[in-house]
Structures are given as structure tokens and as C-alpha cells.
Amino acid sequence: MAVPDLAAPAAPEAGAPADEDLLLEHQLCFALTVASRSVVGAYKPVLDKLGLTHPQYLVMLCLWESSPRTVREISEALAQEPATISPLLRRLEAAGYLTRQRAEGNERSLAVRLTDRGAALRQQATAVPGTMMARLGLDREQVSELHAAMMRLIAATRDADQGHSG
Structure with missing residues (x-):
């Protein structure tokens, strides 16, 4: 399966037309899905x-x-x-x-x-963590930053779920 070119698409600007918000390249869910599949594949x-x-x-x-x-x-x-x-x-x-x-x-x-x-x-x-950092071209600090961002995202989704379940 070909991986789409995800090289930093332009983020939607504040006040941008709503149609731009629906561009696939601007979807967080799409980037996360492809990133997850790609990392697990690596x-x-x-x-x-x-x-x-x-x-x-x-x-x-x-x-x-x-x-x-x-x-x-x-x-x-x-x-x-x-x-x-x-x-x-x-x-x-x-x-x-x-x-x-x-x-x-x-x-x-x-x-x-x-x-x-x-x-x-x-x-x-x-050996797995070091091997994976090398395969992905990331250093320990970058991995730590990505991990922290993902953990914040997980917490935000759990908070959103809690807000809608009660």
C-alpha cells in the first residue's frame, strides 16, 4: 500500500473557509491512523x-x-x-x-x-527501543516529545468521553 505524502501539509489558518477544514490532509484522525499503521509496520x-x-x-x-x-x-x-x-x-x-x-x-x-x-x-x-529510534530517525528527546503529545491526546479523548457519558 502506498503511503500518502504527508510532508507537513499546511495547517488550516484561523478563519479559513470551512471547506478547508474538511481536506483529508488536515484531518487529525487520518494522520494518526497512517502514523500508527506506519510505526507498527516499522x-x-x-x-x-x-x-x-x-x-x-x-x-x-x-x-x-x-x-x-x-x-x-x-x-x-x-x-x-x-x-x-x-x-x-x-x-x-x-x-x-x-x-x-x-x-x-x-x-x-x-x-x-x-x-x-x-x-x-x-x-x-x-535493543528494540534504540533500534526503533534509529529506524524512525528520531532521538530520545523527539520520542519523549511525541510520547507526551500522544499521552495528552489520549487524556483529552478520555476527558471528552467522560463529558459525554454522564
């Missing part, structure tokens, strides 16, 4: 070396931060529904990276725990 060859898909990598990042975790904790950390996380956990368990067992004291909850193999994979994964 991760693919790097994560292939670890034997992980991008969603599996996110689950492993979550578990490398803290293990064991419940399915609910993982789904909340990744802002995904448990039904989306469960198939990823099954595949990671089949690969030998984690185990899923009933949590002690709560039969309805699954505790997800790294195996030694899953914990060892973390060492290989330490």
Missing part, C-alpha cells in the same frame, strides 16, 4: 527477530514491568478489552513465555506470570 521486522507480533510485544512489556498480573490488570494497562487480550495470552503461553493460572484467593481471576523463558526474552528486547 516494528514488524524488529519484533519478528523476537518471535513476537506488536500486540504480543505490548503484553510482554506489561509483564516485564510486573509479573504476575491479572488479565484485567493487563487489559487496563494496555487500554484493551480482556476479550482482546485473552487470545494473545494463549499464544504467548503456547510459545512458553507465560503461564495462566487461577489467582490464589480469587477463583474468577487468572494470574498471568512470566516463565523463565519469557523473562529471558526481556534481555533481547532491550
Whole structure:
């Protein structure tokens, strides 16, 4: 699929005609969609070396931060529904990276725990952030700025959702 030329289109000027607001090149949703797909695609060859898909990598990042975790904790950390996380956990368990067992004291909850193999994979994964910065031509400060901007955008969408849900 060809990626459209997104080299800094002119931002709509204040007081610009409303028709310009509807230009595809001015749509935040379009830029975010293409950027997300492009960045995840850039991760693919790097994560292939670890034997992980991008969603599996996110689950492993979550578990490398803290293990064991419940399915609910993982789904909340990744802002995904448990039904989306469960198939990823099954595949990671089949690969030998984690185990899923009933949590002690709560039969309805699954505790997800790294195996030694899953914990060892973390060492290989330490190269991923630096490799991705190089692939994307970004330095640590630029990544930090982009991350902060995305986190502000996520917070703004959650705030907007809260304003409309009650």
C-alpha cells in the first residue's frame, strides 16, 4: 500500500473557509491512523527477530514491568478489552513465555506470570527501543516529545468521553 505524502501539509489558518477544514490532509484522525499503521509496520521486522507480533510485544512489556498480573490488570494497562487480550495470552503461553493460572484467593481471576523463558526474552528486547529510534530517525528527546503529545491526546479523548457519558 502506498503511503500518502504527508510532508507537513499546511495547517488550516484561523478563519479559513470551512471547506478547508474538511481536506483529508488536515484531518487529525487520518494522520494518526497512517502514523500508527506506519510505526507498527516499522516494528514488524524488529519484533519478528523476537518471535513476537506488536500486540504480543505490548503484553510482554506489561509483564516485564510486573509479573504476575491479572488479565484485567493487563487489559487496563494496555487500554484493551480482556476479550482482546485473552487470545494473545494463549499464544504467548503456547510459545512458553507465560503461564495462566487461577489467582490464589480469587477463583474468577487468572494470574498471568512470566516463565523463565519469557523473562529471558526481556534481555533481547532491550535493543528494540534504540533500534526503533534509529529506524524512525528520531532521538530520545523527539520520542519523549511525541510520547507526551500522544499521552495528552489520549487524556483529552478520555476527558471528552467522560463529558459525554454522564
